[in-house]
Amino acid sequence: MKLVMYNNYQLGLLQDGxxxxxxxxxxxxxxxxxxxxxxxxxxxxxxxxxxxxxxIASKGQPxxxxxxxLRSPLPRPGKILCMAANYLENGALPEPKPINGFLKSPESxxxxxxxxxxxTVHEAPVFHHEAELGVVIGKxxxxxSAADWEQYVFGYVNFNDVSARGLHPNSFLWMKSxxxxxxxxxxxxxxxxxxxxxxxxxxxxxxxxxxQDYNTNxxxxxxxxxxxxxxxxxxxxxxxxIATGTNHQGLGPIQNGDIMEMEIDGLGRITVNVKDExxxxxxxxxxxxxxxxxAGRSSEPPAWARR
Amino acid sequence: xxxVFFNDYRLGVLKKEEDRVVDMTLALEEIPRVGPGDYMxxxxxxxxxxKVRLERNAIDLPGIPLSEVQxRAPIPKPGKILCMAANYLENGYLTEPRPINGFLKNVSGxxGDGDTIHLPAADATVFHHEAELGLVIGRxxxxxxEDEAYSYVFGYVNFIDVSARGLGPQGADTFLQGKSYHYFxxxxxxxxxxxxxxxxxxxxxxxxxxxxxxxDYSTSxxxxxxxxxxxxxxxxxxxxxxxxVALGTNHQGLGALQDGDKVERESPGxxxxxxxxxxxxxREWPRGIDQEMADRVAGRI
Numbered sequence: 038m039k040l041v042m043y044n045n046y047q048l049g050l051l052q053d054g055x056x057x058x059x060x061x062x063x064x065x066x067x068x069x070x071x072x073x074x075x076x077x078x079x080x081x082x083x084x085x086x087x088x089x090x091x092x093i094a095s096k097g098q099p100x101x102x103x104x105x106x107l108r109s110p111l112p113r114p115g116k117i118l119c120m121a122a123n124y125l126e127n128g129a130l131p132e133p134k135p136i137n138g139f140l141k142s143p144e145s146x147x148x149x150x151x152x153x154x155x156x157t158v159h160e161a162p163v164f165h166h167e168a169e170l171g172v173v174i175g176k177x178x179x180x181x182s183a184a185d186w187e188q189y190v191f192g193y194v195n196f197n198d199v200s201a202r203g204l205h206p207n208s209f210l211w212m213k214s215x216x217x218x219x220x221x222x223x224x225x226x227x228x229x230x231x232x233x234x235x236x237x238x239x240x241x242x243x244x245x246x247x248x249q250d251y252n253t254n255x256x257x258x259x260x261x262x263x264x265x266x267x268x269x270x271x272x273x274x275x276x277x278x279i280a281t282g283t284n285h286q287g288l289g290p291i292q293n294g295d296i297m298e299m300e301i302d303g304l305g306r307i308t309v310n311v312k313d314e315x316x317x318x319x320x321x322x323x324x325x326x327x328x329x330x331x332a333g334r335s336s337e338p339p340a341w342a343r344r
Numbered sequence: 345x346x347x348v349f350f351n352d353y354r355l356g357v358l359k360k361e362e363d364r365v366v367d368m369t370l371a372l373e374e375i376p377r378v379g380p381g382d383y384m385x386x387x388x389x390x391x392x393x394x395k396v397r398l399e400r401n402a403i404d405l406p407g408i409p410l411s412e413v414q415x416r417a418p419i420p421k422p423g424k425i426l427c428m429a430a431n432y433l434e435n436g437y438l439t440e441p442r443p444i445n446g447f448l449k450n451v452s453g454x455x456g457d458g459d460t461i462h463l464p465a466a467d468a469t470v471f472h473h474e475a476e477l478g479l480v481i482g483r484x485x486x487x488x489x490e491d492e493a494y495s496y497v498f499g500y501v502n503f504i505d506v507s508a509r510g511l512g513p514q515g516a517d518t519f520l521q522g523k524s525y526h527y528f529x530x531x532x533x534x535x536x537x538x539x540x541x542x543x544x545x546x547x548x549x550x551x552x553x554x555x556x557x558x559x560d561y562s563t564s565x566x567x568x569x570x571x572x573x574x575x576x577x578x579x580x581x582x583x584x585x586x587x588x589v590a591l592g593t594n595h596q597g598l599g600a601l602q603d604g605d606k607v608e609r610e611s612p613g614x615x616x617x618x619x620x621x622x623x624x625x626x627r628e629w630p631r632g633i634d635q636e637m638a639d640r641v642a643g644r645i
C-alpha cells in the first residue's frame with residue numbers, strides 16, 4: 038500500500054486511479070493531529086487498518102493525483118534517528134566505520150513541492166543534500182535482536198538529510214536540524230511492497246543533473262544491525278523514522294533556486310525547491326573533496342572542514 | 345501553579361500548601377489528546393482557556409494527600425528535548441562562555457519521581473548525573489529576539505541530563521550514545537508555571553547522591569543566558585508548547601551513578617525529584633565527586 042497526506046493533511050491511499058480519502062472514514066480514530074492518525078494506522082495496521090483501508094478503497098472514488106496537493110506522509114514523526122557515515126562508499130572502505138547516529142529535529146520535515154530554506158544567520162561554508170532510504174517503524178522496539186528486525190518495520194520512504202557543514206562547534210543540532218532540512222515523501226510504501234530493502238537504487242538530481250546514484254547494498258550496518266543497535270539506546274515507536282545514512286559519492290552543494298528531485302526504486306519521486314535569501318553561490322556539481330575524503334582516497338579534508 | 349501527573353497519568357494541580365493534589369481530569373475533559381504523552385503539551389497550548397478554571401479548582405476542591413499518590417513525569421513525552429552543551433562558566437572559572445552549542449535528547453527517555461534509571465549494558469567509561477534547570481516552552485517560537493524570549497516560557501522543572509561517557513566512535517563522546525539511552529531523562533516532580541520563579545537566572549540547582557551533596561550551583565553562572573539560548577535555538581528549530589529546554593549543567597560536582605544509588609534533585613520552588621539507579625552489571629566507580637572532570641571542564645588541568 039502507498040499512503041499519502043494531501044490537501045489539508047487528509048490521509049489517503051494512492052492507487053492507480055488516484056487518491057482515495059481515508060480520513061473521512063477513519064474519523065472514529067482518536068487523532069488530534071495528522072501525525073497522530075498516521076501513527077494510529079501504523080500501530081495497528083495488520084490487526085485493523087489494512088482491512089479497513091481495503092474496504093474503504095473498494096467503495097471509494099479516487100481523486101486524480103494531479104488534482105491533489107501532496108504533503109509529507111509523516112508530517113511530524115515522533116523521532117527521526119539518523120545513521121552517520123553508514124555506507125562503504127561504493128565499496129571503497131574495507132570495513133564499516135564504528136556505528137554511529139544522531140537525532141534530527143522532527144520539525145525539520147517538509148513534503149512534496151515544499152522548499153528547503155537555507156538559514157541566513159548561521160554562516161555555514163556549504164549546504165549539502167544527502168539522499169537516504171527512510172525506514173518507518175511499525176511497532177514499539179526496545180532491545181530487539183537483529184534477526185527480528187522485519188517485525189518492526191512498517192514501510193519505507195524517500196528521505197533527504199539536508200546538512201549544513203563546517204559550523205563550529207561541529208555538532209549535529211545545527212548541521213542537521215534546521216526547519217525544512219528533512220524532505221520526506223512523496224508517500225509511505227508498506228514493507229510488503231519492497232522486495233529487498235538492501236537492493237534499492239537511490240538517486241538524487243539537482244536541476245535535472247544526476248548527483249547521487251547508489252544502491253542500498255553498499256550500506257555498512259544493514260537494517261538488522263541498525264535496528265538492534267538503535268533499539269538498545271532509544272525506544273523506537275510507531276511512526277518514528279530511521280534515516281539509514283547516505284553514500285557520500287555524489288553529494289553536492291545546494292543553492293538558491295535549485296530543484297532537488299529524489300527517487301528510490303518503488304518509493305516514488307519527491308521534488309523540493311531550495312531558497313537562500315542571501316543568494317550565496319557554490320560550485321555546481323558533485324563535491325569531489327568530500328567524496329574522496331570520506332572514501333579514504335584523500336587524507337585532506339574538504340576546505341570547509343579545515344576552518 | 346504546580347502541575348503534576350499522578351497514578352495512571354491523571355493530571356492534577358497541587359494545592360497552595362503543597363500537601364494535596366486536586367485531580368483536574370473532569371475540568372480538562374475537552375482537551376484533545378492521544379494519551380499521557382501529548383496531554384500536558386495540549387494543555388499548555390490551550391493554557392489561557394484553562395488557567396482560571398484550574399486555579400479555582402485548586403482552591404475549591406479538597407484534593408487528595410500527595411503522600412497517597414504516585415507522581416509521574418509532568419511531561420512524559422515532550423515534542424523535543426533540547427539540551428545546551430557546556431553552558432556554564434564553572435563557578436566563574438571560565439572567563440567567557442564557550443561557543444554556543446546544543447543537542448537533541450531522546451524524548452522517550454523521560455522518567456518521573458520515584459522511577460529508576462536503569463544503566464545500559466554498554467561499556468561506558470562512566471555514567472554521570474548532570475543536574476539542570478529545565479525550561480518548558482509555552483508557545484510556538486521561531487526566530488525570536490532575546491528581548492521577548494521570556495514571553496515564550498511556560499514554566500520550569502527539575503531535570504537530570506543523565507550521561508554515558510566514552511561510547512562514541514574511538515571512545516569519543518557523541519550525543520546519541522552519550523545522552524539518549526532509555527531512562528536518561530528524569531524530570532519532575534512538578535511542572536511549575538513561570539510566574540512562580542521570580543528570577544530564572546538565579547535559581548539554586550542541587551543534586552544529592554545517597555544524601556551526599558554533589559552539585560550545588562546557581563543558574564547565575566550560566567554561559568549563554570536563557571534569552572540568548574532561546575533566541576539561538578529558535579534560529580534552528582521551531583520551539584513548540586511543551587518542548588523542554590535543558591539549560592546545561594555546571595560540571596563542578598558531577599559524579600558517577602551506580603547500582604543502588606539514590607539521586608535527589610531540588611531547586612527552590614520546583615520540589616524535590618528522587619530517582620534510583622539500577623545496574624544489572626553491578627559495575628563500580630569511585631564514589632563522590634569526579635574531580636578530574638570538574639578540573640578539566642574548568643580548565644584547571
